[in-house]
Amino acid sequence: MKVKLWGVRGSYPTPLNTETIEEKIVKALTIARPGDISSEESVRLFVKSLPLSIRGTYGGNTSCIEVRTSTGELIIVDCGSGLSGLGRELMSGDFGKGRGAANIFITHTHWDHIHGIPFFTPVYIKGNRFNFYSAFPDLKERMDYQQAETHFPITFDNMQASKRFFNVKQDENFFINDVKIYTKSMPHPGGAYGIRIEDGDKVFVYTSDCEFGIHEMDDIHAYDDFFKDADVLLFDAQYTFQESLIDKISWGHSSASIAIDIAARYNVKNLVLFHHDPNYNDEKLNSVISNAKSYMHVNKKVAETLQLDLAYEGMEFNL
Ligand SMILES: [Zn+2]
Ligand SMILES: [Zn+2]
Numbered sequence: 001m002k003v004k005l006w007g008v009r010g011s012y013p014t015p016l017n018t019e020t021i022e023e024k025i026v027k028a029l030t031i032a033r034p035g036d037i038s039s040e041e042s043v044r045l046f047v048k049s050l051p052l053s054i055r056g057t058y059g060g061n062t063s064c065i066e067v068r069t070s071t072g073e074l075i076i077v078d079c080g081s082g083l084s085g086l087g088r089e090l091m092s093g094d095f096g097k098g099r100g101a102a103n104i105f106i107t108h109t110h111w112d113h114i115h116g117i118p119f120f121t122p123v124y125i126k127g128n129r130f131n132f133y134s135a136f137p138d139l140k141e142r143m144d145y146q147q148a149e150t151h152f153p154i155t156f157d158n159m160q161a162s163k164r165f166f167n168v169k170q171d172e173n174f175f176i177n178d179v180k181i182y183t184k185s186m187p188h189p190g191g192a193y194g195i196r197i198e199d200g201d202k203v204f205v206y207t208s209d210c211e212f213g214i215h216e217m218d219d220i221h222a223y224d225d226f227f228k229d230a231d232v233l234l235f236d237a238q239y240t241f242q243e244s245l246i247d248k249i250s251w252g253h254s255s256a257s258i259a260i261d262i263a264a265r266y267n268v269k270n271l272v273l274f275h276h277d278p279n280y281n282d283e284k285l286n287s288v289i290s291n292a293k294s295y296m297h298v299n300k301k302v303a304e305t306l307q308l309d310l311a312y313e314g315m316e317f318n319l
Contacts (some may be wrong), residue, residue: 051141270317
């Protein structure tokens with residue numbers, strides 16, 4: 001199973017502005033030595049050697065994940081603005097010829113998880129086939145509503161690809177070919193569902209958005225089958241610990257420390273912090289991952305067994 005992240009930001013897309021880009025160029029040139037900038041080739045090598053937060057960005061597009069199963073099925077999880085980039089890539093293959101097929105799982109219909117759909121080119125092409133899965137029985141109506149003409153010039157029904165809707169029940173397995181999928185209700189205003197994908201003996205778990213606090217941890221056994229033994233766990237860590245406990249309680253999101261506690265409890269191999277706050281620039285995100293690593297290292301056993309990463313656009317996993 002292969003997983004690629006096309007959108008990692010929470011709430012709304014956050015393109016870089018001129019001031020931020022200038023600051024990155026200043027940082028890069030400040031640490032460059034004369035030999036680093038003596039030719040185009042050396043400049044390119046130097047730029048490649050810089051940390052992501054200087055040469056680029058963790059990313060501003062909202063949630064969208066591409067999963068390729070071992071049997072070749074495409075599963076798209078959430079349709080934030082990252083979906084448009086995935087769409088451009090898909091158009092160079094079968095989807096550009098009207099012969100593509102994909103499964104789309106929607107965790108919930110807050111804007112940042114569906115607003116990529118009107119800008120997803122493959123769904124405009126007749127012949128392409130999309131199966132939509134959701135635990136919300138009225139998902140089709142919600143898609144129609146997003147593209148009512150008061151909101152968008154082209155209705156959902158006028159997008160020419162075939163679109164079928166499947167209502168899945170939480171805590172019940174369903175299958176796409178031999179891949180086992182399991183969805184679980186998450187604590188989030190308006191409701192949201194996490195998804196666990198088991199392909200052979202490999203497990204990918206995605207939970208965005210979710211607010212795990214003290215009460216949820218008291219009741220954590222309800223999530224045993226959902227989180228256990230994940231090879232990769234993508235977890236909502238939008239807020240700092242301070243924000244999640246005091247300033248933004250009940251806003252529907254978690255912090256890195258809770259994510260680490262859950263990953264450690266369930267023998268997760270690789271925890272990836274996801275759904276970054278739109279107010280956080282790349283420098284702030286560096287401090288988020290640095291603080292999370294400090295928290296993780298308090299427990300030596302966890303530090304030895306858990307790989308901890310911060311999600312960035314374009315990040316890929318081979319499970
Ligand atoms: Zn969200
Ligand atoms: Zn949400």
